Amino acid sequence: EATDLALAMATVGLVSAIIIGVAVINWGVRTGRTRVLKQVSEQSSDELRGLYSDDETVYAGRLTARPGSIEPLTLHVAVVGLAILIGWLLLEGIVWVEDMLWGQPDSVWPGEAGEGTTLLGYVPLFPLAMIGGVIVQIFLDRTGNTHLLDHETMKRIQGLALDILIVAALSTISLAVIAEFWETFLILSIAGVVFCVVMLLFFTPRIIPEFWVERGIADFGQSMGVTATGLALLRVADPDEESPALEAFGYKQLVFEPFFGGGLVTAISIPVMYATGHVYWIFVPMLILFVISLAAGIYYCRGVRKGRWTDPTMEMVKDRD
Structure with missing residues (x-):
């Protein structure tokens, strides 16, 4: 039952992120808060419909290998x-290391009960797959083979994977479980959506001094769904990567993803609360970290706007220009 509720809430987050995220981007364009997208009045009918006209030549990707040797896709x-x-x-x-040290009854330190404690076994594959991607990227850089991969083709694969993820999540929801626990489901869903929207519209402009819509919408999508959701919304807000939002998001992910949002801290939180019988061991440290991060972000943003220091993202824009 808990799994079905979790999948249902995850699906609500994914769908809500896309709907609300696109609405916020449209609002940002109409009110002039976006730095990349132009006014709606300046867009063609095809752009408003999300289509390309026959006169436009847009490529889905570049062939990096000859199909006679290996299919590029x-x-x-x-x-x-x-x-x-x-x-x-x-x-x-x-x-395996955990099982050898403390995860099994025959481990070196099986715990007071002698049954072992499983923590790292709950870590999801995604953050480690991201590290695997970094390893592959470093290998390609060191060997001079980065030309074998095309950025646009990778984005097409990413978009397809996101669509499959959403459809798969929707198809695995048990409506009977939702009907049984609809009050809990409704309260948690509304609370989560409202919290993320408030963080985006109220706190993000006070934390991110430049390109706050483009940079904030990516984090909003990730918080509501998964990293791919944030990247999908970022593609809507900045389709040609004219802002430093994608680079800033990527650098943040290297520090954030292995620990939070499905990383190590997220994975061990439930076992820790179950083992201790209290939520405070996780709630209090996370609340302190949240308050400190929020205060630091507001202080940093005010410092940039008062000229005490410069925003590194603006240096990225200058380097591109």
């Missing part, structure tokens, strides 16, 4: 699979 999917495989091997490795 197959090559890109294989690289994605390699990153996932590396992440899986890393996950299996840390689970």
Whole structure:
């Protein structure tokens, strides 16, 4: 039952993120808060419909290999699979280490009850697959083979994976479980959506000094759904990557994703609360971290606007220009 409720809430988050995120982007365009997208009155009918006209030439990707040797799309999917495989091997490795040290009854430190404690076994594959992607990227950089991968083709694979994720999540929901616990489901869903919207519209302009819509919408999508949701919304707000939002989001992910949002801290939170019988061991440290992060962001933003220091994202824009 808990799994069905979690899947249902995750689906609500995904769908709400897309609907609300696109609405916020449209609102930002109409009110002049976006730095990339132009006014609606300046857009063609095809742009408003989300389509390309016959006169426009837009490529889905660039061929990096000859189809007679290997299908380029197959090559890109294989690289994605390699990153996932590396992440899986890393996950299996840390689970094995845990089993040897404290995870099983015959471990070195099985605990007071002698049954072992499983923590790292709850870590999802995604953050480690992301590390696998970094490893693949470093390998390609060091060997001078980055030309084998096309950025636009990777974005097409990403978009397809996101669509499959949403459809799969919708198809696995148990309506009977939702009907049984509809009050809890409704309260948690509304509270989560309202919290994320307030963070986006009220706090983001006070934390991010430049390109706050473009940068904030990516974090909003990730908070409501998954990283791919944030990237999808970012593509809507900044389709040609004219802002530093994508780079800033990527750098943040390297620090954030392995620990939060499905990372190590998220994975061990439930086992810790179950083992201690209290939520405070997780709630209090996370609340303190949240308040400190919020205060630091507001202080930083005020400092940038008062000229005490410069925003690194603006340096990125200058370097591009």
